[in-house]
Amino acid sequence: MNLISYLGYLVIRFIEHVGRLSILIGQLVLSLHLFPKNLRLISQQMLYMGVNSLPLVLFTSLFTGGVTAVQAAYQFRGIVPMTYLGGAVGKAVVIELGPVLTALVIAGRVGASIAAELGTMKVTEQIDALETMAIDPVRYLVMPRFISGIVMLPVLTVFSNFIAIVGGLAVSVWFLDLTTYSFLNSLKMFFELQDLFGGLLKSIAFGAIISIIGCYNGFATVGGAEGVGKSTTRAVVVSSILILLADYGIASLVFG
């Protein structure tokens, strides 16, 4: 295969994926009005995606907040008074680090498991079995994960923001000789509601990306265990890339 035909093949594959993904999103949108039928499934997914992910998100956030404080202090040294540290940590966490790191952690934990679970269902004919029972797989499998994603990602992000700021505060007070008062005062001074809403808007988009890409790759699985492994990897890689692209897009719209 020469280079041109290989590039052509890649372009066709890309268009194919975009087309199939668009069809899945269309089917998902058409199934959304049936969400009352899925309340039990949605609550199960929320438990898994949200509550069970909380320890991992909190652990990541605590250290992210601490690292942000240390590195901001390093950059402030001799240029900006340390009393502004709380504001810097707060801004960085609420606008960027909270939503993005939470999303990347959830893409690894939940996006991978969605792709693996649905992929296994695909190769063991469980999705065909749903179809033969006249149960729409998009309504039964995709919609609960999507709703759970767009609800639980912002919730996790709020927890992440809070714990990251606590981590930043702890490091500032214990290792950077700042008082709790000056940290919180600066945090309050620079806090803007738009920052929080911008960050939460990002997390809603990230929740949609993780759930849809996980489901799409699960449904697209072919072959056996190897196919499931490939789908899982692809779900995490594609979700992570799209999260970063969406982060830039939303940041440009809201804060640009």
Place this chain on the structure above:
Amino acid sequence: MIEIIDLHKKLSGQTVLKGIDLVINRGETLTIIGRSGEGKSVLLKHIIGLFRPDSGNIRVDGENITRHKTSDLYRLRRRFGVLFQGSALFDSLTVGENVGLALREHKTFPEYEIRRIVAEKLARVDLKGAENKKPAELSGGMKKRVGLARAIAMSPEYILYDEPTTGLDPITADSINDLIIQLKTDLNITSIAVTHDMASAYKISDRIAMLFDGRIIAIGTPEEIKNSDSEAVQQFVTGKAKGPITDF
């Protein structure tokens, strides 16, 4: 009655079905035999609308399903039950939830009635009281039985069996054959099975059709198939390595 008329299908550039003509009469059990990879399961999936043919028609009680919208296919599928080759039980659900899934999703009956139906269907496949077991705790034969209970949960008019005895020991396989015969007798279900297990085909079938090179090359009663003049049929039913099928 199911009529398959001049059905053609290409998959990944390869022609799998090259003009299938087949009639399955109400109340009979028709078994489609053929080598692995001949397209038996593909044909089965066309009958329930999981695949759309490139050309040709499938009529279920006179209704042409090949151009059906998804909503019409879902309406039609409620009249079918399917037993998958690997049983395709949902790992995350218990046996009882697997069997009752379609009933609950379609809200056909109140919950207490669904529980009663689930218990009745499980008893019918000799798995009384297995509601709370998980699929991972079951043997291959038990999984097939649960799959069968799930297939008959909605009291279908038609059941499709995809390799119902594959992977089972001969005794368990025979017990599944007995169940298939019993279901047909008790519930007057029309059944289509695909298999390459000749012992099963001879036992459960009213008629057997052989699929070879994308076409039905022979059809008849088990006795007629056993005594067929076709060399390909004889090679397959007697399980010989050399002959027109392998030379093809």
